[in-house]
Amino acid sequence: MAGYNNIIEIQKIRGYMYWLNERLLELEAEINALIKTREDDSDNYDYEKYEELIKEWNSIQRTLSTSQASIDKNYSPYWSVVSRLIRDEHYWFCNKCGINLSSNRDLLHLHHKDRNRINNDDANLEPLCIICHATCLGHSHLIDEITDEMKCVIYKKRALLSVESKKHLPYLKMTCSHKLKHADNELREIIINYGCWMHALYSNKIHPFTKAQARFVDVCNKKKNPKSSFERAWHYYMLENDL
Structure with missing residues (x-):
C-alpha cells in the first residue's frame, strides 16, 4: 500500500489541513454565538457545549502550529497532521494494549517501526499509547x-x-469448550487478541489493524463463515445472543 510519501497522499494531507482551517472558522462562529447567548439569555447558556468547542479549537490550533516544529525535529513536513489523520483513522485505539484514547489524545503516539522519522509508509506507522511506545x-x-x-x-x-x-x-467456556481442541489456551487468546474488538463491534467502530483481525471482523459482521476455533467460538456466542 502506498504511504504518505507520494503525491496523492500529500494532496490528501493538504486537503485535511484546509479542512482544519475551515473547521476553525466554523468553531469561531459557534463559540461567538454561544458567547452572545450567554450575554442575552444566561439561563439557556450551554456551558458544556462551550467547553467542548474550545477544546476542539485548541486541539486544531496545536495541530496546525506544530507542523513546522515537526520539521525542526527531523520529522517529515506536515507530520503533526499526518499523525492526527492516521490516529483518527484508527479510531484512537492503541494497537498493542487495545485501549481507546479518543478522550486523551495526547497519550496516543504514532510509532515509526523502523525508527526512521521520515518513513511515513502506512505499514511503518503504528498507533501506540505512550506506555506501549516507551517499550x-x-x-x-x-x-x-x-x-x-x-x-x-x-x-x-x-x-x-x-x-x-x-x-x-x-x-465462552460454558458453551464453546467442547468445540475447541485446546479450550483454555484458545479462549484466553480470544480475549487477548480480540477483547477490544468485542467492545468496538458493539460500538460500530471496528477498524482492523491486521489481516487476521480484518477477517475476524468480517466473521463478526456475518460477511464470512468462521473457520478457526477463535472465529467459531465468537460466532457461536453471537448466534446465541442474537447479536
Missing part, C-alpha cells in the same frame, strides 16, 4: 516523560477494557 526499541527515553497522571489514565482504561472483555469468558 519499543530505542524509545526508553519516553519513560521519563510518563507522569503519574498519565499512568493513572492508561491503567484505568486497561482495567476497564479487561473487565469488558473478560465478562464474555464464562459464557
